[in-house]
Amino acid sequence: MFLLLALIASALIGFTVGLLVRQRSIRRAASLRVLEMTRLLISDPLTGLLNRDGxxxxxDAAPLDPPTVMILMLLDIDNFKAVNDTFGHQAGDELLVTVARRIKDVVAGYDGTAARLSGDEYAALVPAADRDPSQIAALLVSRVAEPVYVRGADGITTQITPTVSVGVTVAQPDEPFEAVAMRHADAAMYHAKHRGGGNTHRLYQPGMTMPTVTGRRGPRPRDHRTGQVKP
Structure with a gap:
């Protein structure tokens, strides 16, 4: 009788342990799926960088105690459309991935984060600390402007030298990021591209403005998102 009870108890213990292990595995698998879905939602599928939401x-995750001042840089590849038109979209994608990797490599040295916002536009976010925003932006401009080899639609590999225009601003923790920092960096980037000739950077200065949408080459995708274009 004692032996029978011991066998039953052992079986119950084994069943309980097995059930707990399976439940833990199920919870872990569910957590991993959530993490993967979140990663996909905030990542750019082509370059692997964060996307705009990311x-x-x-x-938003920047520490508030003590408040962390951030350097925001928006980067736009100069004459990217010409690459697509001349060499094809595959070559354009290769260039986008290469530029993304170079931006990521530079900002990683400053504990920063890189993102691809849309098309050929990127962003870099770096803790300000005692760093010189202009120096970091100049390094980005220089690093991107190294030769790249792309394969055209005809299969021929061609060397090109990409350049970027960079707009820089300092994002204060008590200011709305999208409404203030993004707009300031965007205005500075416009001045770098259209008044600086590209392949350069500009720091945001009070009074820098953007042209109206009708004065540009049509609206960008994010113009619709920020309400500059009526549906």
């Missing part, structure tokens, strides 16, 4: 989450 950048905003990163900005």
């Amino acid at each position: 950048l905003f989450l990163e900005a």
